[in-house]
Amino acid sequence: MKKDFPLKKVYTLLESGPVILVSTACGRHNVMPMSWHTMIDFDPPLLGCVISDESLTFKNLRATKECVVNIPTREIAPGALACGNVSGAKVDKFAKFGLTPVEAAKVKAPLVKECYASLECRLHDASLAGKYNLFILKVVKAWVDTAKKPATFHHRGGSDFFIAGRTVKLRAKK
Numbered sequence: 001m002k003k004d005f006p007l008k009k010v011y012t013l014l015e016s017g018p019v020i021l022v023s024t025a026c027g028r029h030n031v032m033p034m035s036w037h038t039m040i041d042f043d044p045p046l047l048g049c050v051i052s053d054e055s056l057t058f059k060n061l062r063a064t065k066e067c068v069v070n071i072p073t074r075e076i077a078p079g080a081l082a083c084g085n086v087s088g089a090k091v092d093k094f095a096k097f098g099l100t101p102v103e104a105a106k107v108k109a110p111l112v113k114e115c116y117a118s119l120e121c122r123l124h125d126a127s128l129a130g131k132y133n134l135f136i137l138k139v140v141k142a143w144v145d146t147a148k149k150p151a152t153f154h155h156r157g158g159s160d161f162f163i164a165g166r167t168v169k170l171r172a173k174k
């Protein structure tokens with residue numbers, strides 16, 4: 001039976017996309033984990049990301065209009081999540097948390113080597129960044145290690161995560 005549920009926890013029901021690592025470059029490279037993102041269009045691929053205006057990532061993205069969305073798997077979850085506890089304004093998170101920056105093809109922000117996929121993005125629309133911290137990004141180059149089975153991890157609020165499991169075929173056509 002369904003019961004009343006606190007409104008401030010509604011995000012834990014819907015926040016099911018993989019945790020991603022957003023890397024930027026503005027002076028020093030930086031990286032932060034985030035989970036409030038959504039696909040917006042297929043071709044070109046557009047994604048929406050809510051990035052706090054208190055983060056260095058927000059400032060870097062506004063200044064450079066570029067970033068890379070990297071998709072980590074469970075093997076590097078501890079280091080990836082640790083990047084969410086400190087701002088790059090204070091430390092070099094690549095060095096501190098054992099991540100390797102790799103030069104991208106189309107943007108100055110680095111790929112994260114340890115992630116199974118990296119999407120080079122240009123800022124497409126920041127018109128809602130002032131009101132909702134919402135950035136629309138256009139993916140301009142995508143890199144994926146197709147040999148890896150992507151056991152991505154997904155935030156369920158607080159310390160709770162789920163790890164993506166097996167793929168099953170249902171009747172969706174897409």
Ligand SMILES: Cc1cc2nc3c(=O)[nH]c(=O)nc-3n(C[C@H](O)[C@H](O)[C@H](O)COP(=O)(O)O)c2cc1C
Nearest residue numbers: 032033034035036051052055056057084086087088
């Ligand atoms: C699992 C997880 C998900 C997060 N999701 C977001 C998010 O969607 N948006 C956001 O602004 N911050 C999010 N954060 C917090 C940032 O990662 C955190 O504020 C980070 O220290 C900002 O780093 P920066 O100042 O170097 O950019 C998340 C943190 C964790 C651990």
